[in-house]
Amino acid sequence: MNGRTKSLATRLFLSATAWVVLILVITGVVLSTVYKRSTERAFDRRLNFYLRTLIAEAAQPDDPNDKSDKSERSVQSLGEPLFELPLSGWYWRMARTDGDKPEVRASRSLWDASLPKLEDQGVELDQSGVRLGYVTGPENQNLRMVERPVDLGTEGKYLASVAGDATEIYEETWAFNTYLAGTFAALSVGLLLTTIFQVRFGLAPLKRISSSLAAIRSGQAERLEGEFPEEIAPLARETNALLDANRAIVERSRTHVGNLAHAIKTPLSVIVNEAGINRGDPFAAKVLEQTDIMRDQVAHHLERARIAARVTTIGTVTEVAPVIEALARTMEKIHRDRDILIDSEIHAGAKFRGERQDFEEMAGNLVDNACKWAGQQVRVEVMVERSAANAPDPVLRIIVDDDGPGLSPTERTQVARRGQRLDETKPGSGLGLSIVTDLAQLYGGSLTLGAAPIGGLRAELVLPGV
Structure with a gap:
């Protein structure tokens, strides 16, 4: 209860x-x-x-x-x-x-x-x-x-x-009052015990609904199952109808986002192909440059719309350890020529309350950014903690440190803006940290940049846990 x-x-x-x-x-x-x-x-x-x-x-x-x-x-x-x-x-x-x-x-x-x-x-x-x-x-x-x-x-x-x-x-009168008090005291105890019994068993269906909703939020169930009294049954039916409607809205949003992405990418591809014919022309070069920016911006906002639809889905839970371990292996292979070592320390049983691909997007951007700027070492630490004493759910804290040159406070503010890049020699569109920030905010979390104890940049991501 x-x-x-x-x-x-x-x-x-x-x-x-x-x-x-x-x-x-x-x-x-x-x-x-x-x-x-x-x-x-x-x-x-x-x-x-x-x-x-x-x-x-x-x-x-x-x-x-x-x-x-x-x-x-x-x-x-x-x-x-x-x-x-x-x-x-x-x-x-x-x-x-x-x-x-x-x-x-x-x-x-x-x-x-x-x-x-x-x-x-x-x-x-x-x-x-x-x-x-x-x-x-x-x-x-x-x-x-x-x-x-x-x-x-x-x-x-x-x-x-x-x-x-x-x-x-x-x-x-005193004798009568004494007997009366004793009788009423016994009657009070009996009535209170009866009341406790009625309250406990009368609220049992609400306890079942509460447990079922907790299971839905944690991803262990999708609907309220079981028989309920006729006074509670309408609540269970309406809750299940709300869950079904929510899933239907999410599916429609995903379909619309996919259709919009397809409809926009095709005209952009035509523009790029036409401008690519005359690459030596300054006007064509400018068109190609702006088209690349449009592609990035469209991809960014479509991704935000897609994620916003997914965030409304109830009961999605992602295991953290497999995602971090897979990212570490992938990044070590990508940066094999630089001998980047990725150390990870993950709290046992850490889970993210959200879609796996969104978590991969956020963690992947942070780890990839750390590997680009690191000298030799990247450290990833995942902790599970309570944000407050009475908080119903824990908080997932992901800390990514690198031993690179780091950033000044002004530079940290600048790189968090969409499309901002401090070094054009490094690959990327400048949207990585901005995407992480937007994603974290959609899930009610946050991204904070600071100084890492090993000398470089520290990126601290806070997300809802389970």
Whole structure:
């Protein structure tokens, strides 16, 4: 899986993870809130039951034969032992709100302490005529209280209050939240594992396409092969159609270039033949001279058009070592009378991403130029290196050195121009280095001239590798 596919997989995973976590957090908060409210409602129903029981006991008429205190009877009738246990967290109180003399009845659990009033805290009566809320009780206990004003007729008006320990609500809510968190944590792990599985296998077809395209670029394949899911199949079909169209365009370009070359060379040959009849005539000599220049220029530009068409071909790869070795043998034979020695050092497995004949054209021009000017030695070094840390493909660097007279910086700039020759005694048209420069630029490379360590000229060619 390449970097871009990994990036897509990472983005999908992070996006899915974020959504899963967000949904689970929102769901957890909602469930926790609903459970807490449900627990409070259950607790409130219990408090309201005790409140109604307390009011019912207080509203009973006094029995003349019953000498016990009415508050004692009320405590006994509520049926909750915690109301008798001092400071238990469960309390009730009946406080008279009319008359000059205050009267308060309270549970034994309240002991000598008192209960705050929800009315004093600004809590309004609800539709059922009661007040509900949290208060701080004796010894800073957190209490849930229900409070209701009642009119007992002849006995007066009272404010009845019942409070219970709210720790029960908090403990139940905490236990529920703990179980809920554990459940959601396990669910999150399961969902994330499922997401990883889906992302990995869901992107597998894209990984296959990526690998197939890499094989096409490296020259190991010509088309995307294999079955793809129906969502990816149109992409594979369009890619194959694009490759076929690209090859067709290249073939048509080659045919047109060949036809144009044939159409131009024939009139030029006629002109040369006619001018050659009168070679002694200055006009004829000038025609022949200009015709030779035209031939070179036409050949140069036709070659550029032909190469430009070939460069658009995807998947062409050339082995470097066989080309360099064949050039070295050929040049040594051509310059046998001068005893030129060509040393070559080639990186194992070096490959050029392009046509073989283009590489032969570039390397051949450089080696031939070095042999023309060398004294006795020419050195060719081929290296494969990365242009940048994140570069997808390596760079092919070909260095050709000779031990000839070399060139000054000004002369190096001059010889790189098309048709420029510094020494007319040497064979050639002056287009060699210009052709190399143009070819290298078409492939996204470059040619640099400098001073060679062995004394002559250094030509450094940079091309795309594999």
